[in-house]
Amino acid sequence: MRIALVHDYLKEYGGAERVLLALHEIWPEAPIYTIFCQKGSSADKAFEKVRVIESWFGKLPFCDKLISLFRFLLPIIWKSFDFNPSAGGYDLVISSASWAITKGFALRQAQDKVKEICYCHTPPRYLYGYETSRNWKKHWYVRFYALIVNHFMRMYDYNQAQKVTYFIANSREVAGRIKKFYRRESVVINPPVDIPEKVKNQISNIKIKDYYLTGGRLEAAKNFDLIIKACNRLKLPLKIYGSGTQENYLKSISGPTIEFLGRVSDEKKFNLMAESKAFIVMAKDEDFGITPVEAMASGAPVIAYRGGGYQETVLEGKTGVFVEEATAESLMGVLRDWGDLGKKIRREDCRKQAEKFSKERFKKEIINFVEKNAGIT
Structure with missing residues (x-):
């Protein structure tokens, strides 16, 4: 069985990236698909020995600064990846999703064969009224832009969520958001936290x-x-x-x-x-x-x-x-x-x-979930 991992983008080595790295330790042959990987960043260093496949957007200058402004391109960016088994693709896609609506990929004719497990760190906070890392609401023109763009992005986000085979939430808090915004059930598997x-x-x-x-x-x-x-x-x-x-x-x-x-x-x-x-x-x-x-x-x-x-x-x-x-x-x-x-x-x-919340516990729960629901060992 061929497995692909997908992540928003690689810019900082934070909690979501630690989850991604733990997933890759379980399936070391799985490539990581992402919008971009910022060269020289802490995330780039953490994944330097991993096969990372960037989208066409990642080849643009200042892509890390442009992605928020051009978030309306997310559907086009994700569609540029082909996970179809008939095209030499994958049998299982595991997405690590939060900001970039990283889920529900276009699996084309193989939708009945390819399964997708979405490990959801949270539905995009900027789409559903939660505080975000940047205080973008202080500028009226940004609020106006977001009012228009985010309206359509919420519809896209909901539609993509319906294509996911199984959801895993990183907490009960996030499981509640998945239920509220996507009307989908999920299983809670907390992220790994380890000290050497x-x-x-x-x-x-x-x-x-x-x-x-x-x-x-x-x-x-x-x-x-x-x-x-x-x-x-x-x-x-x-x-x-x-x-x-x-x-x-x-x-x-x-x-x-x-x-x-x-x-x-x-x-x-x-x-x-x-x-x-x-x-x-x-x-x-x-x-x-x-x-x-x-x-x-x-x-x-x-x-x-x-x-x-x-x-x-x-x-x-x-x-x-x-x-x-x-x-x-x-x-x-x-x-x-x-x-x-x-x-x-x-x-x-x-x-x-x-x-x-150890890494060993996380890996065991993830493996058990995948074996039970995706039939992959």
């Missing part, structure tokens, strides 16, 4: 230091500004790792107790998590949320907004505490009481909770 053994040994007896930690892609939807404002007012030490479009703004509102670390290696990130008093996340409607699980794997308790995928990974009172409202004031209430709240959380319990 070398790092586990390094952080096993690490000393906790006097700072809170947050980080990742510094984008508007993650609400890092709320975390900064809360720590500013309480004069609490906060370290922030990562980079993004909001970095300069976040630095401009930060007080003397806030430290920006920039991009860090995975090893450094896990050490920062292990040393921190707690890891803070405040994004609303998070699809799954890998960073809190990474923090727990490092032994760090989590302070999280009560919403989205966080509610599926953080055990209240055992591995973390929830913030009731997405406001600096609500977070400040938890931080004021953290001296007492944090004492009730055992770091060993955090690590045990994170083990439920």
